[in-house]
Amino acid sequence: MVTRSKHIKINHEFIRELTKLPECENLKNCYQCGACSSYCPSFKYSKVYNPRKIVQDVLVGLKDEILENTNLWFCGVCHACTEQCPQGVELSEILSHIRNLASKIGNIPTHLVSEVKNLLETGQVVPPSSAINRRREKFGLPELPDAPVDEIRTLVKSTGFEDMIRRKIELEKAKEREIMEEAKARMKKMEEKKTEDA
Numbered sequence: 001m002v003t004r005s006k007h008i009k010i011n012h013e014f015i016r017e018l019t020k021l022p023e024c025e026n027l028k029n030c031y032q033c034g035a036c037s038s039y040c041p042s043f044k045y046s047k048v049y050n051p052r053k054i055v056q057d058v059l060v061g062l063k064d065e066i067l068e069n070t071n072l073w074f075c076g077v078c079h080a081c082t083e084q085c086p087q088g089v090e091l092s093e094i095l096s097h098i099r100n101l102a103s104k105i106g107n108i109p110t111h112l113v114s115e116v117k118n119l120l121e122t123g124q125v126v127p128p129s130s131a132i133n134r135r136r137e138k139f140g141l142p143e144l145p146d147a148p149v150d151e152i153r154t155l156v157k158s159t160g161f162e163d164m165i166r167r168k169i170e171l172e173k174a175k176e177r178e179i180m181e182e183a184k185a186r187m188k189k190m191e192e193k194k195t196e197d198a
């Protein structure tokens with residue numbers, strides 16, 4: 001039986017779209033030396049997040065693969081890659097832009113969603129717990145001031161955050177369906193094999 005691999009979509013428009021942005025204009029100067037990855041702490045510790053490879057994929061036009069890649073969120077925005085690039089590629093800025101695009105299609109990590117939800121509810125990404133308040137009191141620190149929640153909600157709404165969450169939920173449901181269908185197909189094959197062997 002011939003197994004067909006998933007077709008890879010090449011999108012030449014992607015690099016054109018990116019290089020229109022001032023911080024991305026040097027992107028095509030990348031000659032794949034790998035200096036960015038060798039100085040990247042996320043690459044060093046994760047071994048799956050590779051900034052050089054992301055630029056390679058952008059240059060080739062693998063838009064969907066890049067934007068759906070959850071490893072994008074391993075970048076800690078330390079800017080070491082940008083500082084070390086001999087070709088002046090502002091990689092950390094480019095990666096931030098790519099993550100913004102990824103968020104719009106629902107590729108956004110669950111912990112970030114929770115942090116933004118906290119921000120919408122309390123005005124703080126990490127709301128103070130009673131333990132934190134007790135410690136502040138013990139060290140003679142003043143009570144934390146209330147955050148302007150309404151203003152924060154208006155700002156967050158203007159970023160299209162609600163749409164991002166909706167897409168994230170849709171994406172997760174689609175993945176769940178895919179996993180279920182694969183599991184069902186595997187079960188069916190096993191049942192068929194059992195019947196054949198009997």
Ligand code: SF4
Nearest residue numbers: 030032033034036085
């Ligand atoms: S350091 Fe610069 S030129 Fe080298 S691979 Fe990274 S982005 Fe490309």
Ligand code: SF4
Nearest residue numbers: 040075076078079081
């Ligand atoms: S900004 Fe991101 S990609 Fe660049 S070195 Fe830091 S963690 Fe790595």
